[in-house]
Amino acid sequence: MIALQIKNTRQFMSALLASEVFDEFLLESAELQIANTYTIDGHVNREFFGDDSEKPEYELSKWSELKPVCYELIKGKNTPVSFKFIMCVAPPRKDELLPDDLRQIVSSLVFILKFKEGHITITTGAALSGFTLDKSYKKIWDDYMKRFLDSVGISYEEL
Structure with a gap:
């Protein structure tokens, strides 16, 4: 897995919070350290939806649904002390990226986005549901993340 340091924090934050660039991802968790x-x-929480046919299609919320909440918490004249988002690709995208023999073993492809002391880093990772000697999923995911950032004009440095 790789760690990438984002070169332009302002541009990245605009892409994250004020555009649809990251909307294809799901949010596993977020921690924001601001005034609180x-x-x-x-x-x-599937119970919230009861028998409603409008139940979300994934176990995790789409970034596009929680982005406005995070934006409202982050915006303001003071820079956050820190924040951390753990995001992953939606299952259909994961299945597109991985060969058939790895789809069941690799349960999710994730990235951890951290902001601290004015710097943003992205670290890629994967959750496995079993053991495999085939580590090609790491290169596939790392390469995808770099291509994704390149395609949306976000510059980074590999750490």
Whole structure:
């Protein structure tokens, strides 16, 4: 897995909070340290929806649904002390990226986005549901994340 340091924090924050650039991802969790500390669990409470046919399609909330909440917490004249978002690709995208033999073993492809002391880092990772000697999923995910950032014009430095 890789760690990437974002070169332009302002541009990245605009892409994250004021555009649709990251809307394809799901939010597993968020922790924001501003005047108070806020923690958001991105796991969907299915009981909330009852028998409604409008139940979300994934176990995790879409970033597009929680982005306005995070934006409202972050915006203001003071810079956050820190924040951390754990995000992952939606299952259909994961299945597009991985070969058939890895789809069941790799349960999610994630990235951890951290802001602290004015710097943003992205660290890629994966959750596995079993053991495999095939580590190609790491390179596939790392390469995808770099291509994704390149495609939306976000510059970074590999740490």
